[in-house]
Amino acid sequence: MRTSRTSTTFPPPVMEARRWLDGVDFPPERPLINVSQAAPVEPPHPDLRQAMADAVLQDDSAHLYGPVLGNDDLRAELAARTSRIYEGSVTPAQICITSGCNQAFAAAIAALCGEGDEVIVPVPWYFNHKMWLDMAGATAVPLTCTADMTPDPQAAAALITPRTRAIVLITPNNPTGAEYPDSLVTAFYDLARAHGIKLLVDETYRDFHSRSDAPHSLFSLPDWDETLIHLYSFSKAYRLTGHRMGAMAASPALMAQIEKFLDTVAICPAQVGQHAALWGMQNLDQWLAGERDEILRRRAAIQTEMPRLEAKGWSLLGLGGYFAYLRHPFAMSSAQLAPLLVREFGVLCLPGTMFYPDDATAGASELRIAFANLDVPGLSALFDRLQTVDLALR
Template structure:
């Protein structure tokens, strides 16, 4: 068997973690808590499901190839709402719909990089970004976050070389949950522009940001499109993970290149998921605000329960979006601790080692907890389980 680009990267972390469940049974009074994946487990609201059903039954075109860059109505609605949310100016022709946000990142890299190029990724990084760069022959340049889980633009500037093509940020961050301040995002934008490279900003968890108002002002720049590539996901907002609907906002010139990539790998994003996303954008804003409030309530429950773990030596490094990012007090690496927690506490979470280069020891002390599917009582139970394990 000849292995090429796929052998350059590691196995999918969430799939690896699921294998830790094989052969494990849990006590009836301690069911499994799966906090390993940042994905809603509930189906979309009834109205959205009905919209998909109606399109399935009544719109013959929904079963055919659609536009490579996505449905015109959805692109227009995305442009309108993005402009309103950021008090900036985005046109429909600067948007495209992709088969999930990961595909949007892949398409962006395909337009930016060739083999041997470099992209700066803050660490801890989102592992699927690292995996795609590996498989593209692009070198990931780690930019270690500080103790506040924020990357430093000054340190990033020192990493830029003649091979650097982009800096990629995720805010609210995956895995740390940290919400990047407006001024920090602006500083990275200014840095990228000054060096003639792209700034990729993945805002998959934008709809659950705790701040009011625009999280940044990049779209208010009249020439944002010369530097910014913005990524978004409908999956978290409207519970459409299985339909794979994401988006990219970039210059028309870049989207002409993106079209080549998308036509080759998927031809078009799924039509039914796009109908669902459009209906959601047009009808579920009040519902989405309620979903945000619930996530913020669960985030508050993390803070309220943290003293239970702090007393045992745990530290909360980052919190936001769907994530709580923890420093654990155990002497073993998180790579061994995480699978052990499945047996000892019936908790499935991801070790920090999955978010760092293999030679960076920081990940060994960290765990990611995706708390979005736990209510306040579940979060309290989770922290009780973790606190019951004495550090060794």
């Protein structure tokens, strides 16, 4: 009996990690510190919640199907905002709204790839990207990152074959937190353009970038949409994770293919979430700047705390967005260490093995810390616990 591609795809890692909590008690003096998932747990700004309630009560269209590619006013607002942030030129026809950024990635792959086509993905990779490529019948070609957790365009060039359809970049990166400089992103753009393939740039965590200027210059390039597919998420910026609001920027020609996928899968993005995303962009810039400042404070706190772990053989491999990516010093694989940290130290994080191909060894010494839900005192408590881990060393 033949098996489906979905049945041969590995289980969702975050769900697997949550099962490690089963049967474990966390006493009041040592509550669970959960740094496994990169999502805000607080609700949206009160004024945004009121705007959403007003839409539900007063706008009949909030309860009806809308345009498959998203509401016109939201697409126009995001196009204008993207043009402003990147000092480029983006039109509403180059924008679509999706049910979360994961769906934007899935739609892009569905439009680009046939059975057995290849997509180059830097490792450690975002596991949901790998999962979708597996389920779509496309091949994820791993591109090993350098010591500073950045991918090498020359190494990527050596992986391109006649079946290659795209290269994927995430910046700030999930899982490593690495922020790719404009020169690196542009080098990958030039590589993709030269080979007639697409560059997918996922900037889910753009609003928490440590740079205050434009993260890259791709939108200012002529005919950028012939090569670039840009992915974005409203979920982190406006705390809308439960409303599943993502977006894509690409060519109008590709949008015609994207529309087929979105119409089949969801028909249209959720209306209330679209109202929220639009209202957030129009009214919450100052609040969002404060959210970014807080994330940067937490990032700085990790840099301050790291010497405590470095003295015990740990190292910080990447830091940015919502993530700190660590190398641990223990002989035990992170696949065994992560569940042990839950049971013995009350810390839930993800092992590096969840971000690599099965035959890779690097992930065994790595852990991902998603720190967006810990304030500065909470981060200090996390480092207190990690500092006490005493196991056989490599």
